[in-house]
Amino acid sequence: MSREKILSNAPNPEDDDPKLRPSRMSEMIGQKRVIERLRIAIEAAKKRKDVLGHILFDGPPGLGKTTFAHCIPNEMDVPVDFLAGPSLKAPKDLVPSLTNLKKHQVLFIDEIHRVPKAVEEYLYTAMEDFRIDLIIGDGINARTHNMKLSPFTLIGATTRAGMLTGPLRDRFQIREHLDFYSLEELTVIVKKNAAKLNIDIDESAASEIASRSRNTPRVANNRLRWVRDYAQSRADGVITAEVAKSALKMAQIDELGLDRQDIRYLETLVRVCMGGPVGAETIAATMNASADTLVDEIEPFLLRTELIMRTPRGRVATVKGHAHLGTEKPADPDPSELFPDSRKEI
Ligand code: ADP
Numbered sequence: 001m002s003r004e005k006i007l008s009n010a011p012n013p014e015d016d017d018p019k020l021r022p023s024r025m026s027e028m029i030g031q032k033r034v035i036e037r038l039r040i041a042i043e044a045a046k047k048r049k050d051v052l053g054h055i056l057f058d059g060p061p062g063l064g065k066t067t068f069a070h071c072i073p074n075e076m077d078v079p080v081d082f083l084a085g086p087s088l089k090a091p092k093d094l095v096p097s098l099t100n101l102k103k104h105q106v107l108f109i110d111e112i113h114r115v116p117k118a119v120e121e122y123l124y125t126a127m128e129d130f131r132i133d134l135i136i137g138d139g140i141n142a143r144t145h146n147m148k149l150s151p152f153t154l155i156g157a158t159t160r161a162g163m164l165t166g167p168l169r170d171r172f173q174i175r176e177h178l179d180f181y182s183l184e185e186l187t188v189i190v191k192k193n194a195a196k197l198n199i200d201i202d203e204s205a206a207s208e209i210a211s212r213s214r215n216t217p218r219v220a221n222n223r224l225r226w227v228r229d230y231a232q233s234r235a236d237g238v239i240t241a242e243v244a245k246s247a248l249k250m251a252q253i254d255e256l257g258l259d260r261q262d263i264r265y266l267e268t269l270v271r272v273c274m275g276g277p278v279g280a281e282t283i284a285a286t287m288n289a290s291a292d293t294l295v296d297e298i299e300p301f302l303l304r305t306e307l308i309m310r311t312p313r314g315r316v317a318t319v320k321g322h323a324h325l326g327t328e329k330p331a332d333p334d335p336s337e338l339f340p341d342s343r344k345e346i
Pocket of ligand 1: 017020021024027028029030031060061062063064065066067069157189217218221
């Protein structure tokens with residue numbers, strides 16, 4: 001079972017499984033407050049017969065940013081065009097999508113924090129005034145033509161809200177942070193998706209899969225597919241709690257839902273780097289992984305479950321992080337040992 005990919009431009013066919021992705025907000029589970037606020041904005045825009053304001057979604061991968069970008073255009077009854085931030089190398093890469101926009105259409109840019117500065121600046125007038133400058137011709141014959149665009153809604157998604165510049169962030173009228181899902185919400189997602197995939201699953205098995213899915217729907221979908229394969233190959237196709245446990249054990253997913261890569265991260269931090277503090281780049285170099293992968297994919301859940309901490313001096317394994325690997329966090333050094341003179345009486 002492969003780890004869910006987020007930083008490649010190539011779409012993961014499993015993530016885009018149209019069977020599992022909700023197409024209306026009423027089918028989405030959880031994120032209740034976000035959905036409520038979006039419904040108000042959508043209803044108001046529809047009443048005014050106006051374009052919906054630009055929306056920015058931020059949060060760890062797999063929590064529903066792209067799903068919202070599928071559902072919102074359906075609610076507004078408008079088309080949508082999907083772009084990946086890293087594939088927009090220069091303003092010209094944006095031009096076809098911008099010039100072909102239909103009235104009130106949605107343009108989705110995933111990983112918007114990865115668009116280069118020149119593309120970002122090109123977006124400013126497109127977002128604010130619905131117009132762009134087109135350069136027609138070459139060299140001394142080049143002319144700038146100011147072109148009006150159809151009013152559109154830009155939906156941006158980012159796993160790193162902090163990397164967005166102020167001017168870009170400020171141009172989004174609606175900004176929503178997506179948080180991790182509760183066990184109950186994830187259990188409902190697993191049961192619904194099992195039904196969509198025509199799999200027999202009992203309540204305790206759904207809860208077992210949900211509890212080991214890092215509070216993330218994409219992970220739950222991946223785990224469910226693996227457990228289905230296991231059930232069909234090793235059992236009679238029915239997913240019971242026992243079958244789910246055996247399948248997840250075989251995939252080396254522990255009871256917290258950590259997979260081999262999460263455990264390698266913890267082991268590197270605890271055993272190789274003495275529990276930290278250490279920079280993400282050092283951990284990444286030791287693991288032979290990219291720092292982006294660690295920061296975007298691995299750390300958010302380890303931080304949330306309080307296995308690690310982020311400090312100004314770097315990453316630190318917590319007492320819970322040490323305990324998870326069966327080691328003890330070394331006691332903080334006694335200051336009197338560091339500065340022996342301080343023990344002397346004055
Ligand atoms: P992101 O864009 O944040 O990385 P996605 O929107 O691609 O995440 O979500 C990954 C998968 O998780 C989707 O294909 C969908 O099946 C499932 N999913 C995400 N959010 C929800 C939700 N609120 N309810 C049900 N399923 C969801």
